[in-house]
Amino acid sequence: MSELWQPAPRTAEAKAAHAAAEADRSARPERYRLDPETVASAAAKHPDDLERFAPGWRAGLERYLGSAAEDGRLNALGTRMVLGTAVGRLRAGAAMARFRERSGPASAEMAPPIVITGGWRTGTTFLFRLLATDPRLRAPLPAELTDPVRVASMTEAERESFIDAAAAAHEVLHVLNPDLRAIHDSGPRLPEECVLGMGTDLHNWGFTSTTRLDSYARWLADEDLSGTYERYRHAIEALDRADGRRWVLKAPAHTAELDHLVGAFPGAVVVHLHRDIVDTVASGASLFATFRSMYSDEVDAADVGRFQRDQTELWFRRAVQVRATEGVAAQATFLDIEYRSLIDDPVAAITHIYAAADMEPPPDPARFVAHYQAARPRHAHGAHRYTAASFGLDEQDLRERFAFQVS
DSSP: OOOOOOOOOHHHHHHHHHHEEEEEEEEGGGGOOOOOOHHHHHHOSSTTTTHSSSSHHHHHHHHHHHHHHHHHOBBBHHEEEEHHHHHHHHHHHHHHHHHHHHSSOOSSSOOOOOOEESTTTTHHHHHHHHTTTTTTEEOOOOHHSSSSHHHHSSOOOOOOHHHHHHHHHHHHHHHHHHHHHHHHHOOTSSSOGGGOOOOTEEEEEHHHHSSOOOOHHHHHTTTOOOHHHHHHHHHHHHOOOOSSSSSEEEGGGGGHHHHHHHHTTTTOOEEEEEOHHHHHHHHHHHHHHHHHHHHHHHHOOHHHHHHHHHHHHHHHHHHHHTTTOHHTTTSSSEEEEEEEHHOOOOOHHHHHHHHHHHOOOSSSSSHHHHHHHHSSOTTOOOOOOOOGGGGGHHHHHHHHTTGGOOH
């Protein structure tokens, strides 16, 4: 029987950071209260900000903080991260409301974006960041996603300086867990997925990747995220420079919300990546467990595996249902690509994508791909190793559960 996954031992630097946070929580426990009213007050930088928080924020905040407190098993750094996320998302929502009051709706129509989605660990990041190197395309950077209004108001020099200054936050992640880089590398100049800029109403599937939030996930599954996606479009519009470049976006979480995605971005080219379901769920569980181990000292591998299996099934069933809906299918162009095909022949994969987007591929597609691969070798930070059994998952059970996907 395979041994269950265990987090890597913490480095001396990580132990020191956790110890400092726990000492601070003991000395100032009031700063670690997952209380909605306290968080809302801290997020309100202006007297009327409560009125400008994104619609639905109160229910989202209560569910997010409540689940984090009850389900999260958070250490002090985890509690601090949840509080910072909540405050940051609320402030971003208020800032966007003010921005749109001043500037009104977007003055120029954006071209429909190319959106990369699919299960966790299906090659979405590779494809997304590869396409983002095309000068005719543009992908959002982490600092742009978390604070779009501030970035939109900057000069080019200010923007560049702001993005560079964000490097410290990524370095902290790598100090807390050096293994993370081998699974999902991040940095101020690496395009990042949409969930980082979503959820100003605290409705965000991305929250569940870093924190154990079982009750929040059950609640979110029944929520209408159309407003969440509309406000995300507002963020992308604020960042858009009307310079002719087309946006390329990415998030596995879009799989669960395809109707809302194409409702916010009609005409989008949605690239759905597919991978063997055992690899998809097991690799995703490894990612979730690694993230959660930074913010909790009690990460149960089998519990993570169960959550990843159930959430993936929910997302995939919803995707199948939405794509079978005539009205939704007519609003976008859907393109399905197998993970193995992408890895074995990325030139063919991107050629199909450019054709679906009614764009010419780069003049020399093979050189375009080779240049990216040379700059960012696949296993530059180490290989990502995992098994289904290490997360309490049975391969046969997974294949039976997901048989609905097989045509």
